[in-house]
Amino acid sequence: MRWKVALLTASDKGARGEREDTSAQVIRELIEEELLGDIVDYRIVPDDQDEIRAALIEMADYFQADLILTTGGTGLAYRDVTPEATLRVAERLVPGIPEAMRESVSRRSRHGLLFRGVCAIRGRTLILNLPGDPKGVHEHLMAVMDVLPEALDQVKGMRQGREQ
Secondary structure, three states, rough: OOOOEEEEEEOHHHHHHOOHHHHHHHHHHHHHHOOOOOEEEEEOOOOOOHHHHHEEEEEEEEHHOOOOOOOOOOOOOOOOOHHHHHHHHOOOOOHHHHHHHHHHHHHHHHHHHHHHOEEEEOOOOOEEEEEOHHHHHHHHHHHHHHHHHHHHHHOOOOOOOOOO
16 A cells, blocks of 8 residues: 655745755655655645644645655744644644654754654544754654554554554
């Protein structure tokens, strides 16, 4: 089975066409090669909670993406609001995935501790926030790539979770 994946970039400069979206290209390559997924939607929106929220809802509810990956807006700057927008559309949280990303990345760089991304479920869609820079995207996504198929199976109702 190939996963339906949507990409959402939150970037004021990207939305204005002032910056090339190199992080989305890294995500696209990893999804196609590592997860065997197909990109069903891609867009760039400004760092605005309402616009991010609206895009997430449309990607989950209309495009019925299995996985939405966001890039950008997960730092400490005033306009970094992607986690807050994600929480506004979330029905349930999956805290272990961003915890694993922070733990893995912070072993190499203490800056990993500044990542505020979250992972959430909306309906049958898993939403995962990633940083805005290509290197950070690669490090964070690869830290959890091995668990994403199981997470997606469970969210889609294809497998029962294993309680321990």
